Amino acid sequence: MQGRCRGASSALYGQLNGAFGGLWVGKNVVIFTEGYDGTMNAANGRRYGYPKLLGFWGIAGEPDNQELPSFEKLVQGPSTSHSHSKKIRSTSVKAQLTKNTEPNEAPVIATVQDDDERMLANIGYRQELRRHFTKWTTVSYAISILGVLGSVPATFGIPIMAGGPATAVWAWLIGSCMAACIALSVAELVSAYPTAGGMYFVTKNVVPPEHVALWAWLIGWSNFLGQTAGVTSVAYTVSQMVLATASMNSGLKDSVYFYRPNALQTVLLSILLLIIMGVICSLSSKMLNRIVVWFAPINVLASVAISIVLLVLTPEKQSARWVFTHFTDGSGWGNKGFSFLLGFLSVAWTMTDYDGTTHMSEETHDAATRGPLAIWVAVVVSGLVGWMLTVTFCFCMKDFDGIIGSPTGLPAAQIFLNAGGRRGGTVMWFWVILVQFFTGCSAMLADTRMAYAFSRDDALPLSRIWSTVNPYTQTPVNSVWLVVLLSCILVCIGIGSNQTVVSIFNITAPALDLSYIAVIFAFIIYRNRVPFIEGPFTLGKWGNFVRPMAIAWVCFISVVLFFPTARPVTAANMNYGICVAVFIAFFALSWWWINARHSVLANHLDVAHSKYTGPRTTDILRLADTEDREDSPPTYES
Numbered sequence: 001m002q003g004r005c006r007g008a009s010s011a012l013y014g015q016l017n018g019a020f021g022g023l024w025v026g027k028n029v030v031i032f033t034e035g036y037d038g039t040m041n042a043a044n045g046r047r048y049g050y051p052k053l054l055g056f057w058g059i060a061g062e063p064d065n066q067e068l069p070s071f072e073k074l075v076q077g078p079s080t081s082h083s084h085s086k087k088i089r090s091t092s093v094k095a096q097l098t099k100n101t102e103p104n105e106a107p108v109i110a111t112v113q114d115d116d117e118r119m120l121a122n123i124g125y126r127q128e129l130r131r132h133f134t135k136w137t138t139v140s141y142a143i144s145i146l147g148v149l150g151s152v153p154a155t156f157g158i159p160i161m162a163g164g165p166a167t168a169v170w171a172w173l174i175g176s177c178m179a180a181c182i183a184l185s186v187a188e189l190v191s192a193y194p195t196a197g198g199m200y201f202v203t204k205n206v207v208p209p210e211h212v213a214l215w216a217w218l219i220g221w222s223n224f225l226g227q228t229a230g231v232t233s234v235a236y237t238v239s240q241m242v243l244a245t246a247s248m249n250s251g252l253k254d255s256v257y258f259y260r261p262n263a264l265q266t267v268l269l270s271i272l273l274l275i276i277m278g279v280i281c282s283l284s285s286k287m288l289n290r291i292v293v294w295f296a297p298i299n300v301l302a303s304v305a306i307s308i309v310l311l312v313l314t315p316e317k318q319s320a321r322w323v324f325t326h327f328t329d330g331s332g333w334g335n336k337g338f339s340f341l342l343g344f345l346s347v348a349w350t351m352t353d354y355d356g357t358t359h360m361s362e363e364t365h366d367a368a369t370r371g372p373l374a375i376w377v378a379v380v381v382s383g384l385v386g387w388m389l390t391v392t393f394c395f396c397m398k399d400f401d402g403i404i405g406s407p408t409g410l411p412a413a414q415i416f417l418n419a420g421g422r423r424g425g426t427v428m429w430f431w432v433i434l435v436q437f438f439t440g441c442s443a444m445l446a447d448t449r450m451a452y453a454f455s456r457d458d459a460l461p462l463s464r465i466w467s468t469v470n471p472y473t474q475t476p477v478n479s480v481w482l483v484v485l486l487s488c489i490l491v492c493i494g495i496g497s498n499q500t501v502v503s504i505f506n507i508t509a510p511a512l513d514l515s516y517i518a519v520i521f522a523f524i525i526y527r528n529r530v531p532f533i534e535g536p537f538t539l540g541k542w543g544n545f546v547r548p549m550a551i552a553w554v555c556f557i558s559v560v561l562f563f564p565t566a567r568p569v570t571a572a573n574m575n576y577g578i579c580v581a582v583f584i585a586f587f588a589l590s591w592w593w594i595n596a597r598h599s600v601l602a603n604h605l606d607v608a609h610s611k612y613t614g615p616r617t618t619d620i621l622r623l624a625d626t627e628d629r630e631d632s633p634p635t636y637e638s
Contacts, residue, residue, distance in 0.1 A: 023090065104376025116367055123193060124617020125362075125456075129476075132285040133364040138291040138371065141442055142357040142378035144295035147234075148386040149303045151350040151405045153412035154237050156393055158565060159343035160411060161404055164328035165318070166395040167343035172390045175347030176383030176552040182513065183379040184539060185352045185520045185550045187372035191535030194361035194368045197453035197615060198446075199223065204615045206523040206530055210224040212614040214592065215522060219515045220454050221588040223355075226511030227447040230353060232270075232487040233505035234440035235277065236339045236494065239269040241433045244408055245426060248417065255407050263495050270491045273437070277444045278484035284473040285363045288445070296381075302431040303385045309428065311420040316398040323394040326336045332567035341560050348557050350386060351379065352509045356446035359453070363475075372537035398481065447483045452476035457616045503576035510558040510581065517554045519548050 117127045133141070159168035187198060195201045200220040207215045243261035250259035280291070311317070331339040357374050361367035396415045397403050406414035412432075416425035455466035470477040494501035523532065524547060539546055562578040592612075 012057070026554060036521060069617065070586075096316050115266075116365060119368060120195070120362065122536050123195060125195060128360070128473045128474075129196070129362045130285045131363055131365050131367075132289040132358055132470055134289065134293070135366075135370050136363050137289045138357060138360070139377050140294070140296035140372040141292050141360060141379055141445075142374035144292065144299060144435075144438045145356040145442035145446060146351060146378055146382040147299065147355055147435055147439030147442070148350060148382045149236075149299050149306070150234075150439050152386050152389045153410065153432050154241070154391075154436070155349050156390065157404075157411045159346045160394070160397075162331045162342040162345075162565060163339035164326050165323050165397065166325050166327045167340045168346070168390050169324060169387070169394060171340060171343030172347045172387050174385075175344050175557075176351060176379070176387065178549070178557075179347065179351035179354075179383065180376075180379050181546050181550040181553060182516060183375050185543070185547050186354045186358075186516050187375040187537055188539050188543065189519060189523060190355060190358040190361070190375075190536070190539035191368050191372040192533055193330065193535070194364075194371055195453065196359055196362045196449040197340055197457075198355035198358040198361075198450065199454065200450065201514055201615050202519050203522065204617070206519060206526055206532060208526060208529055213612055215518070216457075216614040217459065217592050217612060218588055219518055220450075220457075220459055222511050222515040222518075222584065224447070224454055225584055226508050226515065227353065227356075227443065227450055228483060228486050229490065229511070230508040231274075231277075231443045231447050231483060232490045233508055234436060234443055235270045235273045235319060235487065236266070236491055236501070236505065238433060238436050238440060239266050241429070241436065242269060243430055244413060245433070246411060246431075248408060248413065249422060249426060250372065252407065257407055263498060267491055267494045270494075271488050273440065274444075274491070275486050276481050277437075277441050280441050281444050281448055281480045282470075282473060282475065282477045287477060288363075292442070293437075295442065297434050298431075299438065300381065300385060302435060303389055306431065309424075310392055310396050310419045313424070314396040314398070314415075315342055315557055317395045318398055320395075323391065329567060334567075342563070342565055344557055344560055345565070346390075347386070348509050348513075351382065352512050353443060353446065354379070356443065359446040359449035362449075369536045372535070376494040444480070444483060444506065446594050448476060448479045451479040451482055455479065457612070459612055489493065498574065499571075499574075504580050506561065506575060506577035507580045507584065510554075510561050511584065513554040514558060515549045521551055523547070 023332055036105050058592075116131055120127050122238055156168065159171055163171070189202045189206070190198060193205055197220075200216060203216040203219050204212050240261075243266060247257040247259050247261065250257050252258075281288075283291075327336050327340065329339045331335045331342055335340060354375055357378070358367075358371050364370060393412055393415055396419060399418070403411045403414045403418070408414055408417070413425070413429060416428045419425065420428055451460065451466055452469075454460055455463040457463075460466055465478070466479045466482050468478050469475065490504060491501065493504065562575055562581070565573045
């Protein structure tokens with residue numbers, strides 16, 4: 001038996017509860033729904049969105065020997081008994097055929113597991129990963145991916161040397177507020193479409209269909225390469241911190257430590273750290289949930305404890321007036337105002353990767369609500385904690401010149417040594433390293449899920465390999481080791497040229513932030529052409545202010561991020577980030593024009609696609625026209 005609906009594009013033949021409930025009949029399958037996820041268009045009375053998917057009724061064997069279940073059976077919906085009836089949960093948007101255990105037994109109803117799986121099915125992807133991330137784990141993950149306790153000490157030297165303590169303090173506060181605008185704009189969009197692709201997938205729903213492929217291609221590559229550079233930079237930074245700890249404990253003679261790590265040692269330790277991160281990220285979502293839930297508490301509590309210890313143990317401290325009002329021109333640009341702008345580099349490098357949380361959406365319960373909430377909480381908490389650390393460090397800089405010229409190369413590390421001595425400073429520095437390692441694990445998780453989402457849309461070479469989900473861990477293990485491999489290749493550049501590898505790291509923040517505002521900009525300019533179904537988190541009228549502010553800030557800070565931090569500009573201190581950015585843009589556009597937009601195989605052929613068309617969802621449920629349902633009652637034929 002094959003159901004058909006004459007005169008309509010969908011196969012609707014009856015209704016269940018509500019005006020928009022019904023049965024969609026296809027070959028050997030009945031899909032039954034309850035209402036619609038979406039919004040009503042007041043202009044034409046049409047409802048946009050997807051039916052709420054309740055479940056599938058599959059028919060096994062020869063279709064001619066089967067009958068449809070009774071209407072009453074379907075109205076009852078999925079079974080809720082856990083002790084006396086067997087419930088088969090669907091793990092795919094495609095109907096799963098079920099087998100009868102007895103010749104005369106009615107077919108078993110296959111149901112969608114929960115609202116998250118139903119939403120993912122409505123979007124057009126099948127549930128492959130397992131949802132084990134809870135509310136607290138999601139918040140912990142969002143905070144840890146920013147990792148202020150690891151990032152602030154690592155980047156504190158740039159604003160303090162460029163513009164003095166007041167620059168470091170106020171640039172962080174202002175930058176955090178601007179970061180909140182970006183985070184809120186991202187949270188609103190990913191709340192509507194919580195998938196592993198994050199903002200990359202949102203592109204499909206804010207851009208006209210004829211432009212989706214190119215937009216998604218550029219945004220996807222910008223996001224993926226930016227995140228990969230970020231993972232590599234975190235591993236490299238942790239390696240430098242670990243080796244700096246060894247230097248601090250090796251003894252000092254003539255302001256030079258006995259042990260001074262070389263480039264090869266730094267790179268080799270970075271590779272080891274990347275492999276360890278890869279092993280952790282290859283664990284099951286259930287195990288990751290148990291680990292990640294501790295990241296944020298350790299981050300926040302250690303930050304508060306270190307701030308208290310520094311203020312108590314530092315013998316002499318600066319005045320509040322010096323901390324909050326003393327500006328300098330240490331950049332050499334001859335202008336305190338421009339030196340102040342360079343102070344934004346610390347907060348810009350720290351407060352990014354906002355959509356990292358959404359890349360874990362397909363492993364998170366109630367992702368449409370908890371993901372955006374976690375992003376917002378993370379930005380607020382990280383902004384406050386980062387400001388607390390910055391102010392604390394500035395108060396502890398009585399010997400300003402000695403700390404700036406520290407043989408450790410890190411002003412924050414010297415502050416720790418001044419307060420706690422070698423042993424106490426090492427203990428505090430250990431927590432900084434640990435939190436930075438947590439940040440690396442979180443960043444790698446986001447990057448691997450982006451690689452998984454990008455490859456299931458055939459955007460990467462050998463996509464079928466990278467999009468495969470491991471049957472034992474039920475996570476994209478192949479994508480994990482793809483990211484590890486790419487990161488190891490990038491970090492090896494540091495053996496030959498430290499300046500080159502640092503330039504690659506510098507592209508992380510602008511690449512990610514520009515990929516975000518591109519989607520936000522598309523949402524603004526195409527909102528009257530592309531119907532957008534809002535998620536549970538929405539900015540409402542405040543969006544008209546927040547979104548343009550986010551776009552303006554990213555455009556501004558991206559220019560600052562590409563400037564050299566000091567003058568005179570030499571080959572050694574030149575910021576080559578703009579060269580890396582141009583290379584990424586050239587690479588993505590060239591690949592697009594040469595190969596991705598062309599195809600020798602038509603999309604309708606039953607073979608792997610060689611043409612990239614953007615996020616490839618399966619829109620299996622479509623609403624029939626009202627006129628078709630009323631005027632042309634559909635029939636099914638045997």
